[in-house]
Each structure stands twice: as structure tokens, then as C-alpha cells.
Amino acid sequence: MIDFCAFLALANTPLGTFAPKPTSFEGDQQEASTALFTSADGRVEIGIWECSPGRFTADRSASSEFCHFISGKIEMTHADGSKVQLGPGDAIALPLGWKGEWRVIEQVRKLYVITQS
Numbered sequence: 296m297i298d299f300c301a302f303l304a305l306a307n308t309p310l311g312t313f314a315p316k317p318t319s320f321e322g323d324q325q326e327a328s329t330a331l332f333t334s335a336d337g338r339v340e341i342g343i344w345e346c347s348p349g350r351f352t353a354d355r356s357a358s359s360e361f362c363h364f365i366s367g368k369i370e371m372t373h374a375d376g377s378k379v380q381l382g383p384g385d386a387i388a389l390p391l392g393w394k395g396e397w398r399v400i401e402q403v404r405k406l407y408v409i410t411q412s
Contacts, residue, residue: 300332300341305406306365308343322349324399338411345404355393358411362387367403372396 302308308329316324328344343365363386370380371387373395380400381387391412 302331302341302406305343306404310343310345313345313347316346316349316351318353319349319351321351322347322399324349324351340407340409342407342409343404344407345402346399347402348399350396350398352396353389353394355389355391357391358409359391359393360389360410361408362389363406365404365406366401367399368401369403370398370400372398 308331310327310329313325313327316326324347326344326346328342330340330342332341333339362381364381364383366383368380368382370378372378373393379387
């Protein structure tokens with residue numbers, strides 16, 4: 296039987312312990328996350344992630360990611376220098392190979408779907 300998963304009250308979903316963000320280069324960024332679903336083959340993960348203000352680099356060389364922002368505000372800078380600001384209710388798809396920088400303006404919480412290549 297194939298079943299489905301429902302994820303409720305994402306703004307209030309408990310997260311793991313906050314820890315320093317490894318790719319942060321500005322601010323004392325702390326992040327926490329919790330996985331809500333992992334596919335049987337381990338290639339797809341759905342979860343909640345939260346991060347404090349600051350800046351960090353991101354590299355999607357080995358995976359693609361879909362993000363739906365629940366709270367907070369960020370500015371993303373793409374490798375070509377273009378920027379976009381995102382906040383609650385916004386979503387973005389980061390294709391395989393995407394590289395750039397995130398600036399967390401207000402503590403941010405997102406739902407993510409990561410697909411490994």
C-alpha cells in the first residue's frame with residue numbers, strides 16, 4: 296500500500312539543537328533543522344530548517360533544493376550577481392549546480408525538499 300505524509304503546523308514544528316552554521320562568513324549564525332521525511336533510497340529529504348541573521352555560502356553541486364519560506368526574510372545572491380528577496384509565503388527552486396550566497400535579514404524558517412543527484 297502506498298501512503299502519504301502530512302506535515303502540520305510547520306511554524307511550530309520542534310527543531311534540533313541550534314549550532315553554528317559551518318558556511319557562515321558574517322554574523323554569529325546558528326542553525327537547526329529536523330527531517331520530516333526521507334525516501335527509502337535516501338535521495339529525497341523533506342524537512343524544516345531555521346537560521347539566525349548573517350551571511351553564508353551555498354553550493355548545490357550534488358543536489359537540488361526547493362524551499363518554501365514560513366517566516367523571516369532573506370536575500371539571495373546568485374553567482375551572476377543578481378539578487379532576490381524572499382519572505383513568508385515565497386518559494387524558490389535551486390537547481391542542481393546552483394551556487395550563491397544567502398543573507399538572512401530576519402531569523403528565517405523554511406520547509407525544504409532536497410533531492411540528491
